[in-house]
Amino acid sequence: MKSRITIGIVMLLAFVLTSCQTELKLAKKYMAERPNIEAAVYFPEKAEVKVEYNSQYGKQTEVLNGFNQDMFLDVMYNAYAQTMGDYGVNVYVPEDVDKVPVDSTHWLVMLSRMEVSGRITEYEDYLFSDTDEYSYKHPLNTVNVASWFEVNDGNWKPVLFCEHNLMDGFDSKTDYSFWTQKIDYTYTIDTLDLQDVYNYAVYLGKLYAGYTYDYMMNSYVGAELKKKGYAYQLMLRYDPYKKQLRYTEEDDCFVEIKE
Secondary structure, eight states: OOOHHHHHHHHHHHHHHHHHHHHHHHHHHHHOOHHHHHHHHOOOOOEEEEOOTTTTEEEOOOEEEEEEHHHHHHHHHHHHHHHOOOOOOOOEESSOOGGOOOTEEEEEEEEEEEEEEEEEEEEEEEEEOOEEEEEEEEEEEEEEEEEEEEEEESSSSOEEEEEEEEEEEEEEEEEEEEETTTTEEEEEEOOOOHHHHHHHHHHHHHHHHHHHHHHHHHHHHHHHHHHHTOOOOOEEEETTTTTTEEEEEEESSSSEEEO
């Protein structure tokens, strides 16, 4: 029985390794066959902006006071377009979305909806000593950005979703006194401001560009794997600066919204 289990494990590992090598080869083939891609990219004129009231702490964040949607979206779009260029994708904005040519090297990418939410989030800081556990709760400013994308490369893909949080910077430390048997707990909070939010737009624009390219690449790899009889696929991310492919976590990419 033990030998059968061992053989089964070896066969499973061999299958996984073969699958991984196949994924990498297919991803490299995808990039080699598509050195020049054009993408018509549309961002919305406005985002849905809201500030939530936290009844527990009796207040709401003030980070989004004076928030300029136009600046936020323009900064994000420019970062997106520039980063797509690093992936070998030329971004443009045609006059008529209905006349955009779409195929494997001509994409239509639409950020169809975006929500920017300001809120107070409770952060619980846990500390441990040899015998006890301590926790301290802190209200932190949080800006949540949720985005819905629609992509067409000849066929419409499922709606793609992602969301990310920008929070106050937080750091804490403890000093334990052996003589007094007490813990001295101190913390610092780096409070968000509007400039941090606009800088975050740059980060998200770059991230969305990578997510877009990786999604299209992984879609191709997945379709080819199915043709070869593989039922399992690991997600890949491509680094255009290091020219490297790597495996990634399933939450570090667009998520398909199934209807």
